[in-house]
Amino acid sequence: MKAQNYFNNMGVNLDLAVEAHELLRGDAQREVAGVKEKKENHDFCSVTTISILNPQGEAALNKPQGNYITIEAPELRFNDSRVQQDVSNVISEKLEAMLKNFKLNEEAPILLVGLGNWDATPDALGPRVINSSLVTRHLHKYAPDAVQGGLRSVAGLAPGVLGITGIETAEIIRGVVERVKPSLVIAIDALAARAVERISTTVQLADTGINPGSGIGNQRKGINQETLGVPVIAIGVPTVVHAAVFAYETFTNVIATNPNLRNHLTQEMVENGVKEILKPFEGTLTVTPKEIDDLIDRTSKTVALGINQGLHPGVGWEEALAFLH
């Protein structure tokens, strides 16, 4: 079956570049034109950097030109602080590198934005990360002595969602950016994965910001350099798999193990069957682990640790952990 067709027909985006790339490249020897892939290993995680180099690569992966760094740590699901520390260090390192690429030094003020709805559990990742972030802008303004020692000016915002405020998140952020004038925005969002094992065990950093249609909240407008006037780094963690995608994966898996079925079971059959099942809830069905609240709690803290380490030169792992507590 052709997965890309299926996803298009079911109205599903692949938020993770590493999954969009896997889908396209498959087992092919040759890399996708206009795309470069680099892998590295750490103690408890592996890091894949997908770089989209030109319009050709953009069209292929349906994502803008730029760098997509995916940190995968299957053991993040458990309560192991060594894993948390490793992932946090990598997030920190990659964030610092991205800031350097944007030619931003330690003085550059940054605005953190936690996208999503605090009251809808799988969509609450962004606000939770803000909740654990080290915010210092007011200290820089009103108590500058307190922030000697490697604390960058960082502000943090959780703007809610369109259905609750009546205002597009991108509009709120734009209004605040125009007043506060950060040099960069970091937007944190909940994503949808294709593979269930990526739920809460994967962190994606993209220097292209948030694009229209991405995330489980389904942003109408982009949150990126184009709409805000400053560079935007997007940090995303998958918290769900769309039910339509999950169903597809089970069919794909069964066919892979029983190749004869290919002659009898068509993509159209699968699409129609799944569409009918999903009809009552109009496609908002998602697959999550029962313990999703705990997982989001844990992973949002890990992301916050990495952000705090990465943005503040004076904050290493020990200090970041102490702050969190």
Added chain:
Amino acid sequence: MKAQNYFNNMGVNLDLAVEAHELLRGDAQREVAGVKEKKENHDFCSVTTISILNPQGEAALNKPQGNYITIEAPELRFNDSRVQQDVSNVISEKLEAMLKNFKLNEEAPILLVGLGNWDATPDALGPRVINSSLVTRHLHKYAPDAVQGGLRSVAGLAPGVLGITGIETAEIIRGVVERVKPSLVIAIDALAARAVERISTTVQLADTGINPGSGIGNQRKGINQETLGVPVIAIGVPTVVHAAVFAYETFTNVIATNPNLRNHLTQEMVENGVKEILKPFEGTLTVTPKEIDDLIDRTSKTVALGINQGLHPGVGWEEALAFLH
């Protein structure tokens, strides 16, 4: 494919008697031996009563002898107070009838127990219902004048879950029952459905209490007359569909529309395919709508309204609604 085999092999119970019955009876003309089914219609909901009459029926449906009343209201998903009122009235009416069958009059004190984990969204239904319930036992004890006028003595408890307290819920409830000596216990729990459209639109009342293995919290011990020494009415609302079941339904649907597949696609293929997909999360994957928090909030209030109306003779719809607010 034989659904019952599949569910057994995947370790899945059908919490809803109406689904266990559908599975067994299918389109057969004859009723399942030892089982009786009765249907009635209301303005915004339909009510199916499955009565298991003897050990034969027990074995067939894998549920104890007794009555299982299922209220189905597809429009409960939306914010329509007429639907809420209809369902609340039916819950009230059926509860009153059950109390009568247990020969309990207005003086009989009742203990409400909300099973589940307040902090795990799909499992929080029980505690939320308790949160909206009209609890009066302390008034009966300390301010008896305040409760002239049709307020029964009702107590309410949310005992948490084994993983958080370290104590089996059944043990906590038993200890409290022995001190408080209610004439009846009503246990409210979150269930798993087979069909996604039943999520948050279905309420099951069973006069057999909670049986081992039921509910999404998977009770180790039963909470019933046998373990507590008093009759137990179980009220359950499905908040999830097990991912294994959802996958099965999609296959079943595709095969139903394309009967040729029956020759090529076996149950074993489906079981193995699904087991492999679920491995990372060891089977705790569930399918829920993205807006599950809102749905649980709404449905728990509807159930509480019905309980408050049904238990307190002086409380009708208007009073119950006023209390909730």
Added chain:
Amino acid sequence: MKAQNYFNNMGVNLDLAVEAHELLRGDAQREVAGVKEKKENHDFCSVTTISILNPQGEAALNKPQGNYITIEAPELRFNDSRVQQDVSNVISEKLEAMLKNFKLNEEAPILLVGLGNWDATPDALGPRVINSSLVTRHLHKYAPDAVQGGLRSVAGLAPGVLGITGIETAEIIRGVVERVKPSLVIAIDALAARAVERISTTVQLADTGINPGSGIGNQRKGINQETLGVPVIAIGVPTVVHAAVFAYETFTNVIATNPNLRNHLTQEMVENGVKEILKPFEGTLTVTPKEIDDLIDRTSKTVALGINQGLHPGVGWEEALAFLH
């Protein structure tokens, strides 16, 4: 003793105009120059309108020129829906009148802002009111058919506080106002009262917005026509009494009942005594009822009911109540 001196020396503002006026006028026959007072009675509440007419009145009451409407309903503390309805109707009526004075018709879009910190109980009133407000701007934009029938375009925001976002609330609001361009802003805030009986039983509407130093959050910048470029209506409910003020009131009360003491007990003695007691917590001590969470919950719903009735022509008491539930 001279209360105004005491309050100045202890760094305390009187947020309620009706209290500032009482303090100044006392039992005097003559009205304070530049100030007009009007009283009216309703079934369950009384309404006092203080109008500051000129710079003389401004200087006297230390508040900007404009109208300050205080609704006082001692029974709001209890769970009586008739009181709630009466207060809600009055809020609605006064809001409509203020909109008229600002020459705003039904088409004029409005932005609601809930000031305060959701996580600090006495300061959470603003965000809680937003939580219960009928927000429609997105419907006007994306589903205009749904909003035929008397629903004004209303947006709602809870911007948090400086210590959490690192951004002055006034800056966030200004940025959003510049993008969203409402015709008017309504800012809801928690206040400090002088008299404990006003806690949660009083609602103040002021057509002058929020002034620097007001509210228990102590706004650094004003949120008013001057800073935002659009008219601002401030709605405030006292949730605390400053401990310094409470102490003063007890002394005042004892002296009033035992006038001899006036010769022996000076204001300086009281000031020094109170300052010393408050030193450990540097003056952030407040007096609240133990059941403050419940009171704020109830009063924030009443305010939201009044706002929803007042802003949306098609929404009367019944509709507002139904929406809340």
Added chain:
Amino acid sequence: MKAQNYFNNMGVNLDLAVEAHELLRGDAQREVAGVKEKKENHDFCSVTTISILNPQGEAALNKPQGNYITIEAPELRFNDSRVQQDVSNVISEKLEAMLKNFKLNEEAPILLVGLGNWDATPDALGPRVINSSLVTRHLHKYAPDAVQGGLRSVAGLAPGVLGITGIETAEIIRGVVERVKPSLVIAIDALAARAVERISTTVQLADTGINPGSGIGNQRKGINQETLGVPVIAIGVPTVVHAAVFAYETFTNVIATNPNLRNHLTQEMVENGVKEILKPFEGTLTVTPKEIDDLIDRTSKTVALGINQGLHPGVGWEEALAFLH
């Protein structure tokens, strides 16, 4: 003025033994009959042990015979982990000593009970401590291999309050104790202090359990060896000062600085003046710092750290901190 008379007339208990003792002994050379006091100093806290030795001492301090250990750490108000560690170590050490006195070894199973109402901020300390406690009883039962290595069997419960469950907390606890059969119960509760600087900076451990009338929740029945049949250790942290007591302290302070006033200002005047101020809220007025939510959050974690260290032989500060996070 005679403070004890005042407190009696205003219906106020002194929960902290160290304050009851201060009140009685004052500056007297001689110790109160039947009472012994011992003091020790640590890096960031001081520890006062009041031992009530006989019925004479009981009558004097209005508390049962036993030991009352008060840990005072003024810097606990700030976010300093060295202070938190010091206090946690002392709690741990004193708990271990109390267990030894009760002749309980490492095998003895313990039940933790967090008294209070999760939804009333100043009363939420108990439930919050349970939330951060290391509960292991279920592991001992179902996964005994996991608990080799110094983890005692500990269960945890937060039974709510009479007004919410309709059941006296003591009854719920008794019912659970009869089923679970712990060797000891540790009950954690929020207290009222006399001095504002003790709010959230003081921890009291008493081997006499919880006595009727104590705590800000005002227990009707005791939770102690007498009512439960097992020893009870009570751990309390003051989160409020009663407004009546605060008022009294300001008068006392003013009189102390201006002794002439003693001739003119009587206790009766103060009592009447304060009673009148408190009338609207019938005495449920309390004094707390504005930032009470943060303080309770921090102090409840410190108490949980100390409990986890003290109960589990294999858990030291590092492990306790890691668990908390």
